[in-house]
Amino acid sequence: MKEILLLKLGELVLKGLNRGNFEKRLMKNLAWRIRNFGEFKIYCMQSTIYVDPQSEDCDMDAALDAASRVFGIVNISRAAEVEKDIDKIISVSKEYLRDTLSNAKTFKVEAKRSDKSFPKKSPEICFEVGSALHDEFENIEVDVKNPEVLVKVEIRDRAAYVHANPIPGAGGLPVGINGRAAILLSGGIDSPVAAYMMAKRGVELFGIHFFSYPYTSERAKEKVIELARLVGKYAGNIKIAMVPFTKIQEEIRANCKEEYFTLIMRRFMMQIAERVARENNCGALITGESLGQVASQTMEALGVTENGISLPVLRPVIGMDKEEIVGIARRINTFETSILPYEDCCTVFTPKHPRTKPKLENILEEEKKLPFDALCCEAIENIEII
Ligand code: ATP
Ligand code: MG
DSSP, X not given: OEEEEEEEEOGGXXXXXXXXXXXXXXXXXXXXXXXXXXXXXXXXXXXXXXXXXXXXXXXXXXXXXXXXXXXXXXXXXXXXXXXXXXXXXXXXXXXXXXXXXXXXXXXXXXXXXXXXXXXXXHHHHHHHXXXXXXXXXXXXXXXXXXXXXXXXXXXXXXXXXXXXXXXXXXXXXXXXXXXXXXXXXXXXXXXXXXXXXXXXXXXXXXXXXXXXXXXXXXXXXXXXHHHHHHHHHHHOOOEEEEEEOHHHHHHXXXXXXXXXXXXXXXXXXXXXXXXXXXHTTOSOEEOOOOTTSSGGGSHHHHHHHXXXXXXXXXXXXXXXXXXXXXXXXXXXXXXXXXXXXXXOHHHHTOOSSOOSSOOHHHHHHHHTTSOHHHHHHHHHHTOEEO
């Protein structure tokens, strides 16, 4: 029996004019994600994407797993493909759904006939398949309102398909259709979640990480690479610009008032990130800031941090509690890596009494003590892209 994956498109169905682009992008993303699992033909008809294995040795489990993390899909069914003949449809339904139906109490059959040349209409198909399944499995009764198993029979152009109980897709919009943005990726919990959330809205990601060797170790860098790899299971491959930050931090420490260390450092990060973002065709910056979570994330501090930046700064977790962020981090499997105890450059130079209501004038005054621009340029020149 031949199996195929049927992917139902999400929100993009609504976007009339751009629909073609959405579908093309989604199919391209999908093809890339399942490229190592065998040869598949991918095509789209009637708001459904077909993932059609071209040989026996295709790994359907792996393809299904990967497809469940591709944004733009609301649900996925693993279906049996069968010749458009009612007797064959019935016998394949019995065989293919045996495990599912043997363990259920109620079911219902829904038929959809998009090939109008098929001699039976949808209600007849439902009746015949339903009766046959009812006879075959004595444990199940029909429940049209709230069935435990919804058996679907679709008569389409090329063949008929039988499936039941789809698994949820990743939702969102296909990565790439909403442009590209630079995610400031620390090794913490919040920024990988922020990255995931924007990728879900169709944004392609470019990573930027600031490291302060030898204050932060090689392993802290590896941790960030691993986080990008985990987020990449949803967002696709993410390049990371590794920005050397040691000199900037040492200059700040040597010249500026301690209470402003963190904010001046964060302003450097944003300004450097903006330049790197523009060079890499990104239309926005993304951070994992959440209002009031730490001293540098009060409203005043956020204002100071983004002052001087002209790209939009997207902060998808700004209104979320830590617990909610952790919930997502666990679900997308970044949490365990995020909590590995390697130091971050922010924590190395933390002031004892940071300002929570900073005044921009004071900070700009402090910054005058540093060759701000030259330091940014030097850091950018020494970026390594991974
Ligand atoms: P996270 O959990 O993402 O580390 P956080 O709650 O620890 O966030 P901060 O350390 O104040 O908060 O950082 C706020 C945001 O600034 C981070 O979410 C991230 O987007 C960015 N950021 C912080 N440190 C770095 C870094 N070393 N490299 C790149 N971006 C960083
Ligand atoms: Mg952090």
